[in-house]
Amino acid sequence: MLEGLALLGDGLAHFMTLGSLFNVLWATLLGIVIGLLPGLTATMGVALLVTLTYPMAPDQAILSLMCLYVGAIYGGSRTAILLAIPGTPASAATTLDGHPLALSGKGGLAMGLATTSSALGTMVGILCLVLLAPLLTEVALNFGSYEFFWLALFGVVISGRLTAFDDPVKGYVAGILGLLVAMIGMEGLHGFRRFTFGMPALGGGIDLIPAMVGAFGLAEILVVMKRKVAGRVVDASDRVVPRIRDVWRYRRTTVRSGVIGTFVGIVPGVGEDIGAWGSYAAAKRKSAEADRFGKGSLEGLIAAETGNSAAIPGSMIPTLTLALPGSAAAAVLIAAMYIHGIRPGPMLLVENAPFLYQVVAMLLLATLAILVLGLMLTRVLLRVMTIPRERLMPVVYVLCVVGSFAIAQRMFDIYVMLAFGIIGFFLREMRYPMAPLVMGIILGTLLDVNLRRGLALSNGDLTPFFTRPVSAVICGLVVLSILFSIPVIQRFVTRLFIKDRGAPTGGG
Amino acid sequence: MSRETQDPSAPPSGAGGAVPDLPPDDGPETGDDGAHLVRADLLTGLILLVLGIAVVWMSWEMPRLEARRIHPATVPGLVPGLLGIALAICGMILAARSVRVADDGAGWRRFGAAFLSTSAARVVVAMVLALGYALVLVGRLPFWAASAVFVLVFILVFERVFSASPHPLWRTVLTAGLQAVIVGVAVSVVFEAGFLVRLP
Structure with missing residues (x-):
């Protein structure tokens, strides 16, 4: 424990240089701006910034990316409150109460509380990260091929199950498509080139970054340009810096939402948006003023903003300890870490223990930055929000093209970006979630290599996949989440519970 | 369709990739x-x-x-x-x-x-412009010029053709042209001088 505190101190001290603090400021501010602008999401921002951080030192590069991530998830709240359009999907729950508050003249209060809630949520998440990551690492060090195969499958399945809009099958389809994309190129066991159709460029596989820039950049641009009317910004002229009293009054909601958000973040491939919805639903169930929810409840706003921000450190827990991305943006972060020679996974704490605490320090600095910037820069940020999309989107697209080209400096990556953008747009229009697709792309190799390596180790025998204790547990989870997406079984189980307890149980 | 039995407080449409359908299109x-x-x-x-x-x-x-x-x-x-x-x-x-x-x-x-609405037309135009820029212009023109042309055309099309109350033409052309040149030059300079990328 003490050792951990010392390492954390080292991590913080490591970034106490002018250069680092400068990086914190611009990256967080850029993040907030990206979050503010509808159509620019955290995932896309991180993917584009990877290109720009390529020449930086590894710790500074990850610092900038992390600050951008935290800033973007927070920044979305402002658009949600003033414009009723979530700046990023993560702040969709914030619109429900934030916008009514703004309409009733409490826009400043809403913005202020959103800022403090985001900061507090990140703090709760950071605490869990510090406590849980070393524990999880200890468990994960015993994992073998069997466990990693199941973890990879679990990541794709649970992400498909939980992020699907209304139909889990579409979530699974997105996951399978992602996994198939990962199959393209040279495979890791025998060096055989799969699905290259004689194209040499496909031999190295599809890079995650251009694919993400397409699926979260171009696709999002098309979605934004499709809408005919743009929203109107509500004027907010009341006090922005919230009173301590207001923050303290909702301490229970804050802690509960923070913990829920963190645990949602831990679930692979399920990120901030579900974190916000989860804590919003829980707050509504527990609240004395539940009927005010959706009509401008401060508690609802706090729950949503705490929940989505807490999911960021939460998502870093599996990302760092298992190399299993906790969210779509975390998947891009993993790719960025590999580019900079940092290998997340169980060995991270063994090989590079200070890095975990540096990540904690990065999150702390980003939290401070959103507090300061968020409460100070209200006017300027308001101006950013009114940039018309007709002016903004072509610029963003130019950056998408350059960004996907710049990493490897080949045209092929631009084609990848275009393909993922257009296919991603159509999938999105047909209500397929994008997160499982990302999970599939990043976990495909892990799944493929570990399944076959496990089979080779057991000489073709499948039993170790089911009999080793951890394998059995994860396998059970995978089977359960698939079974639960079949309507008949779901109805049956629900009925069973109603009979047993006399009342339906709320899922959370 | 399999509607899940959900908690009533849960979001109406779940949550995930895209911004949930907001200002309703009147198509x-x-x-x-x-x-x-x-x-x-x-x-x-x-x-x-x-x-x-x-x-x-x-x-x-x-x-x-x-x-x-x-x-x-x-x-x-x-x-x-x-x-x-x-x-x-x-x-x-x-x-x-x-x-x-x-x-x-x-x-x-x-x-x-769904394919015949104005929204669909907007998407098709945006898509054609995006593809035309990345596949035709880039590599044929110098990068800054390709980007400037794309930005200019994009703004003109969406502010003139698809806008209910467009600004006067000269104003749109002027501001869009200015923005286009600035973006094209700035992006090229930043990437070529700053990040040492050889742009196509």
């Missing part, structure tokens, strides 16, 4: 959002089914590398084959579910209408 496609999607599901289901089968077949045809004496359980085609099967099953479920929903013709009509 015919939003009358009942489900109807045209049901038919879209039939088509995508069938496409996924075919794709899945194709993947399975390609995986089966993949070399088994017997000459290298690899363990037969580790053939390269194993995982892709399994994924192909899973994809085909999902496609089948999607298609079957769509067929089961009784069709009074409205589904297909809505499905077709």
Whole structure:
């Protein structure tokens, strides 16, 4: 424990240089701006910034990316409150109460509380990260091929199950498509080139970054340009810096939402948006003023903003300890870490223990930055929000093209970006979630290599996949989440519970 | 469609990738959002089914590398084959579910209408511009010029053609032209001088 505190101190001290603090400021501010602008999401921002951080030192590069991530998830709240359009999907729950508050003249209060809630949520998440990551690492060090195969499958399945809009099958389809994309190129066991159709460029596989820039950049641009009317910004002229009293009054909601958000973040491939919805639903169930929810409840706003921000450190827990991305943006972060020679996974704490605490320090600095910037820069940020999309989107697209080209400096990556953008747009229009697709792309190799390596180790025998204790547990989870997406079984189980307890149980 | 039995406080549409449908479009496609999607599901289901089968077949045809004496359980085609099967099953479920929903013709009509709305036109134009820039202009013109042309045309099209109350033409052209040149030059300079990227 003490050792951990010392390492954390080292991590913080490591970034106490002018250069680092400068990086914190611009990256967080850029993040907030990206979050503010509808159509620019955290995932896309991180993917584009990877290109720009390529020449930086590894710790500074990850610092900038992390600050951008935290800033973007927070920044979305402002658009949600003033414009009723979530700046990023993560702040969709914030619109429900934030916008009514703004309409009733409490826009400043809403913005202020959103800022403090985001900061507090990140703090709760950071605490869990510090406590849980070393524990999880200890468990994960015993994992073998069997466990990693199941973890990879679990990541794709649970992400498909939980992020699907209304139909889990579409979530699974997105996951399978992602996994198939990962199959393209040279495979890791025998060096055989799969699905290259004689194209040499496909031999190295599809890079995650251009694919993400397409699926979260171009696709999002098309979605934004499709809408005919743009929203109107509500004027907010009341006090922005919230009173301590207001923050303290909702301490229970804050802690509960923070913990829920963190645990949602831990679930692979399920990120901030579900974190916000989860804590919003829980707050509504527990609240004395539940009927005010959706009509401008401060508690609802706090729950949503705490929940989505807490999911960021939460998502870093599996990302760092298992190399299993906790969210779509975390998947891009993993790719960025590999580019900079940092290998997340169980060995991270063994090989590079200070890095975990540096990540904690990065999150702390980003939290401070959103507090300061968020409460100070209200006017300027308001101006950013009114940039018309007709002016903004072509610029963003130019950056998408350059960004996907710049990493490897080949045209092929631009084609990848275009393909993922257009296919991603159509999938999105047909209500397929994008997160499982990302999970599939990043976990495909892990799944493929570990399944076959496990089979080779057991000489073709499948039993170790089911009999080793951890394998059995994860396998059970995978089977359960698939079974639960079949309507008949779901109805049956629900009925069973109603009979047993006399009342339906709320899922959370 | 399989509506999950959800907590009433849960979001109406779940949450995930895109910004949930906000300002409602007044096109015919939003009358009942489900109807045209049901038919879209039939088509995508069938496409996924075919794709899945194709993947399975390609995986089966993949070399088994017997000459290298690899363990037969580790053939390269194993995982892709399994994924192909899973994809085909999902496609089948999607298609079957769509067929089961009784069709009074409205589904297909809505499905077709979704392609004829103004929104669809906006998407097609944005897509054509994006493709034209990345595939035709980039590489043929210097990068800064290609970007400037793209930005200018994009702004002009969306502010003139698709706008209900456009500004005077000279103003749009002037400001858009200025923005286009600044963006083109700035991006080129930053990437070529700052990040040492040789732009196409």
